[in-house]
Structure formats: C-alpha cells, structure tokens
Amino acid sequence: NAGVTQTPKFQVLKTGQSMTLQCAQDMNHEYMSWYRQDPGMGLRLIHYSVGAGITDQGEVPNGYNVSRSTTEDFPLRLLSAAPSQTSVYFCASSYSVAASEQYFGPGTRLTVT
Amino acid sequence: GENVEQHPSTLSVQEGDSAVIKCTYSDSASNYFPWYKQELGKRPQLIIDIRSNVGEKKDQRIAVTLNKTAKHFSLHITETQPEDSAVYFCAAGDNFNKFYFGSGTKLNVKP
Numbered sequence: 001n002a003g004v005t006q007t008p009k010f011q012v013l014k015t016g017q018s019m020t021l022q023c024a025q026d027m028n029h030e031y032m033s034w035y036r037q038d039p040g041m042g043l044r045l046i047h048y049s050v051g052a053g054i055t056d057q058g059e060v061p062n063g064y065n066v067s068r069s070t071t072e073d074f075p076l077r078l079l080s081a082a083p084s085q086t087s088v089y090f091c092a093s094s095y096s097v098a099a100s101e102q103y104f105g106p107g108t109r110l111t112v113t
Numbered sequence: 114g115e116n117v118e119q120h121p122s123t124l125s126v127q128e129g130d131s132a133v134i135k136c137t138y139s140d141s142a143s144n145y146f147p148w149y150k151q152e153l154g155k156r157p158q159l160i161i162d163i164r165s166n167v168g169e170k171k172d173q174r175i176a177v178t179l180n181k182t183a184k185h186f187s188l189h190i191t192e193t194q195p196e197d198s199a200v201y202f203c204a205a206g207d208n209f210n211k212f213y214f215g216s217g218t219k220l221n222v223k224p
Contacts, residue, residue, distance in 0.1 A: 031210045042119070042202050042214035043157070050209050059114065059213070090156060094210045101147065102210065104156040 002026050004105035006091050012111045013081040021076040021108050023091030029103070030096030032074040033058070034066065036087040037107075043090060049074055050096065081112045115140040117205050119215025126193050127223050134218045136203035137185045143205035146179060146186045147212075151200045160201075161188070193222045 035043035045058030047066040091105040116139040144165035149157035206212040
C-alpha cells in the first residue's frame with residue numbers, strides 16, 4: 001500500500017493563480033480531510049469528507065473548494081491564490097469508524113508570492 | 114465549533130526527566146483524543162490515543178489521561194530521551210473523525 005499520497009511536494013504560485021492539490025489513498029478509507037499548517041501552529045481543518053459525494057467545511061474553508069467523486073481521491077482547489085494561503089497542506093484519511101486513527105500524507109509546501 | 118487549547122507552547126527538560134503536556138477541549142461531542150509527534154519537515158505521526166470511555170492509557174514511556182468532566186486530557190512522557198525532542202500536538206475528534214488540533218508544544222530534551 002502506498003498509503004496517503006500528495007502531489008506536488010512543493011509549489012510556488014503568483015497571487016491570483018489557481019491550482020489543485022492532489023490527494024489519494026489506497027486503503028479504502030471513507031473519511032478524508034485537508035489541513036493547513038502555518039509556521040509554529042497546529043493543523044487547522046479546511047474541508048473534510050465522510051464519503052464519495054459528501055463534503056463539508058472545516059474551520060478555515062474560505063478560498064478553497066473540494067470535491068469527492070471517488071473514494072480514493074480528494075483534491076483541494078485554490079480558486080485565486082493569496083499570500084495568506086502560503087502554508088503546508090496535509091491530507092489525511094481514516095476508516096469510517098468513529099474514533100479511528102488518521103493517516104497523514106507527506107504534505108505540500110505552497111508559497112504564494 | 115470545537116476549541117482545543119494546549120499548554121505549554123515550549124517545554125525544556127533534562128534527559129531522564131518527565132514531561133507533561135496538557136490540553137483542554139470545549140465540545141462535549143468530542144470522544145476521541147489522539148496525540149501526534151511531528152519532527153521538522155515531516156508529517157504528524159500518531160503516538161497514542163484515548164477514547165472517551167477510558168480514563169488512562171499507557172504505552173511504554175508514554176501515557177495519556179482523560180478527564181471528561183473537566184474536558185481536559187494530558188500527555189505524560191517518562192524517562193525522556195533526546196530523540197523525544199519534537200513538536201507534540203493534541204487533537205479532539207468526533208464520530209465523523211472531524212478533528213481539531215491544539216497549537217502544539219515544542220519539547221526539547223537536553224542531554
């Protein structure tokens with residue numbers, strides 16, 4: 001199993017550009033989440049999904065869109081990048097059982113200039 | 114929504130001493146409390162977790178305690194070693210595995 005994979009590992013964008021961060025898992029997990037981690041801070045939940053076709057907002061959803069067309073993939077779209085979105089982005093997945101461990105991807109380091 | 118507070122933000126101990134990190138949460142619907150260790154440039158790694166029907170859990174040098182009434186939980190590391198140096202995060206999750214994280218504690222274990 002590859003676990004949770006994320007691409008790209010690094011990305012530099014100019015203000016106003018759009019892009020999609022990719023996340024995939026091969027563990028047949030129903031639950032998937034996107035977090036951002038700013039320097040010296042904890043992880044903040046952006047969006048999450050409890051299954052294909054079902055998504056919901058987290059703490060900091062503004063400026064981001066998600067969709068979940070398959071169980072495996074959960075892409076995060078930045079609609080119009082802003083410097084405030086400079087961060088490290090982590091995707092995570094878990095089984096659809098309450099109180100089950102989350103598995104994290106390796107992260108994407110995004111810089112918006 | 115849930116609010117998780119974590120203290121202290123930095124903690125420095127001598128090798129062999131114990132370290133304690135404390136977290137509080139606000140939402141009584143939270144029922145799962147994992148702790149993560151994150152080394153520089155790496156992804157968070159689960160080190161121990163506790164569910165709301167349990168008061169304490171141990172795994173070798175690491176233990177976690179939970180007080181549901183007071184809505185706080187703590188991480189205890191005994192006999193600390195230099196390789197324990199990292200940033201530790203607590204989190205609170207609900208039945209949909211929607212998690213809220215504390216702001217982190219940077220632990221420095223001095224040889």
